[in-house]
Amino acid sequence: MSEQAYNPTELMICIAARLMEDGMTAFVGTGIPMLASSLAQKMHAPNLVPIFEFGGTGALMDHLPLAVGGRRTFHRAVAATGICDIMETAARGFVEYGFLGGAQIDPYGNLNSTVIGDYWSPQARLPGSGGANDVGSLCWRTIAIMRHEKRRFVEKVDFVTTPGYLTGPGAREEAGLPPSTGPYRVVTNLALLGFDDETKRMVLLATNPGVEVEQVVENTGFDLIVPDDMGQNVPPSAKELRILREEVDRERLYI
Amino acid sequence: MKVIESGIDELFQSPDMNAFREWNRKHKSKALLDKLMTEHEAISRFVCNGAYIGMELYGTVRAPMSLLRELIRQGHTDLGVVGPGVLNWDFLLTAGQVRTMDITYNGLEVYGTSQVLRREIEAGRVKTMEWSNGAFSWRLKATAMGVPFIPVRAMLGTDTFKHSTAKVVKCPFTEQKIALLPALILDIGLIHVHRADRYGNAQVDGISGFAAELARASKRLIISAEEIVPSEEIRRHPDRTIIPYYLVDAVVHAPFGSHPGEMVYYYERDEGRIKEWVEASKTEVGAQAYLDKYVYSIKNHEEYLALHDKARLDALVAQAKVFR
Numbered sequence: 001m002s003e004q005a006y007n008p009t010e011l012m013i014c015i016a017a018r019l020m021e022d023g024m025t026a027f028v029g030t031g032i033p034m035l036a037s038s039l040a041q042k043m044h045a046p047n048l049v050p051i052f053e054f055g056g057t058g059a060l061m062d063h064l065p066l067a068v069g070g071r072r073t074f075h076r077a078v079a080a081t082g083i084c085d086i087m088e089t090a091a092r093g094f095v096e097y098g099f100l101g102g103a104q105i106d107p108y109g110n111l112n113s114t115v116i117g118d119y120w121s122p123q124a125r126l127p128g129s130g131g132a133n134d135v136g137s138l139c140w141r142t143i144a145i146m147r148h149e150k151r152r153f154v155e156k157v158d159f160v161t162t163p164g165y166l167t168g169p170g171a172r173e174e175a176g177l178p179p180s181t182g183p184y185r186v187v188t189n190l191a192l193l194g195f196d197d198e199t200k201r202m203v204l205l206a207t208n209p210g211v212e213v214e215q216v217v218e219n220t221g222f223d224l225i226v227p228d229d230m231g232q233n234v235p236p237s238a239k240e241l242r243i244l245r246e247e248v249d250r251e252r253l254y255i
Numbered sequence: 256m257k258v259i260e261s262g263i264d265e266l267f268q269s270p271d272m273n274a275f276r277e278w279n280r281k282h283k284s285k286a287l288l289d290k291l292m293t294e295h296e297a298i299s300r301f302v303c304n305g306a307y308i309g310m311e312l313y314g315t316v317r318a319p320m321s322l323l324r325e326l327i328r329q330g331h332t333d334l335g336v337v338g339p340g341v342l343n344w345d346f347l348l349t350a351g352q353v354r355t356m357d358i359t360y361n362g363l364e365v366y367g368t369s370q371v372l373r374r375e376i377e378a379g380r381v382k383t384m385e386w387s388n389g390a391f392s393w394r395l396k397a398t399a400m401g402v403p404f405i406p407v408r409a410m411l412g413t414d415t416f417k418h419s420t421a422k423v424v425k426c427p428f429t430e431q432k433i434a435l436l437p438a439l440i441l442d443i444g445l446i447h448v449h450r451a452d453r454y455g456n457a458q459v460d461g462i463s464g465f466a467a468e469l470a471r472a473s474k475r476l477i478i479s480a481e482e483i484v485p486s487e488e489i490r491r492h493p494d495r496t497i498i499p500y501y502l503v504d505a506v507v508h509a510p511f512g513s514h515p516g517e518m519v520y521y522y523e524r525d526e527g528r529i530k531e532w533v534e535a536s537k538t539e540v541g542a543q544a545y546l547d548k549y550v551y552s553i554k555n556h557e558e559y560l561a562l563h564d565k566a567r568l569d570a571l572v573a574q575a576k577v578f579r
Binding site: 114119124 | 315316317339358362364368369372376377379385386388389390393396410413414415431432433434461462463464465466467468517519520523524526575
């Protein structure tokens with residue numbers, strides 16, 4: 001298989017898709033998670049069950065949704081219900097993965113999608129939680145997809161929209177959130193990151209092709225745990241790229 | 256139950272269920288009344304300045320956009336709004352009619368953040384409170400249940416909680432912390448459905464979003480429908496009725512009522528028109544010009560539809576049919 005050119009978005013979609021196991025449920029939001037779940041269904045996880053907040057359950061992701069309530073979120077789905085049912089399904093422990101994004105993330109995986117600066121006199125008002133707080137509270141394992149920049153990877157987010165590990169070990173349980181839930185992976189244009197079992201702080205798991213560890217550290221605004229044995233993410237395969245470009249995002253809305 | 260923590264905000268509306276029961280008994284007729292009326296009549300009869308409004312689903316998906324445009328033409332002020340906004344609250348904010356927002360999400364989905372929201376909030380013109388989409392829907396559900404609050408396991412530990420009116424208590428059964436959300440009673444609910452009869456029995460195809468909950472949490476409920484059907488049609492498939500007539504105060508016939516948003520199985524969203532707002536809303540002048548063209552300069556929904564080529568609307572219908 002020859003080396004193929006790809007862009008950072010395509011790489012992030014592939015890495016996110018590979019994280020999803022067949023026969024699992026995944027809470028999907030607008031953007032890259034939609035492409036990743038579609039790619040996963042067409043590659044290794046035909047029985048992946050995408051869950052959309054306004055009721056779409058188990059859609060076949062043949063057509064890329066443009067809205068989390070749009071018809072494509074329940075295209076040939078197993079059920080079309082409503083938001084209470086979906087969030088309650090997550091609350092009962094039926095949703096394994098939850099995809100999230102945000103403008104800022106901190107070492108504990110707390111996410112901000114509400115406001116940059118002070119809440120009352122903000123530098124920038126962002127859209128708000130949407131379903132993110134519910135996803136981050138109730139899914140077993142959450143995966144954040146972020147652009148890796150120092151101003152986004154910060155020691156303290158301006159506003160905790162969505163809970164990660166909050167202030168550290170035990171903090172989620174102390175707050176009343178379900179035990180054994182929380183941030184699992186962070187997929188960026190530079191690396192794949194996880195969370196240290198002891199401290200619950202972010203740890204570098206693997207760098208993306210052509211990216212040096214120093215580059216990741218430099219673009220992170222907090223002390224990142226860098227283990228000695230570092231992985232390397234595999235570039236998108238020819239098959240992944242073909243499916244992504246010819247089937248998942250034919251209209252090139254995202255890639 | 257001892258309150259351990261409280262959000263710092265104050266409620267926009269009291270969750271007084273005794274008052275809500277009295278309201279429903281007094282104002283919600285159980286008689287089969289013909290409630291079919293024009294959008295102008297529906298909005299002018301039931302909306303007043305300062306009203307607290309929710310709509311369903313949201314601007315690009317099965318949304319009562321024709322009712323929203325009429326609300327903007329009538330120009331009621333100091334409104335409170337709640338729930339997800341994609342285009343819908345942008346329009347109302349641009350019109351300067353909003354005073355308070357229970358925000359869950361207000362943005363443009365694939366097209367990014369809302370510049371209108373940024374302008375209004377960064378200028379301090381609107382008071383806001385934060386909720387998740389789940390929390391907001393559960394607040395409606397509490398009202399639907401006729402109870403003043405509902406315990407949930409979201410919002411906990413976050414600033415979203417802090418900037419809400421939720422509370423944390425210790426569960427009297429399990430001793431674990433749990434969030435209590437106040438029931439949300441709306442003055443006005445606006446819902447767009449696939450079909451309804453003249454009395455207000457309403458059916459939705461596809462996902463139901465939060466229609467069932469919002470319908471039951473609204474003191475006044477205005478339904479717009481793609482099709483007005485004979486009651487016989489409703490009675491043939493009563494299992495599809497998620498909103499029975501006695502919840503409804505007005506029924507408005509609105510074909511393409513969700514335009515530029517989609518109506519599953521009926522028509523696809525109008526991407527060109529949605530992008531037109533994305534571009535226009537980047538500046539205050541552009542946003543106003545859009546409202547002038549598509550809202551203020553027309554009298555009603557028929558005139559709105561007349562602004563669009565028949566071929567354009569036919570194409571949206573044809574695209575949707577592929578998925579029937």
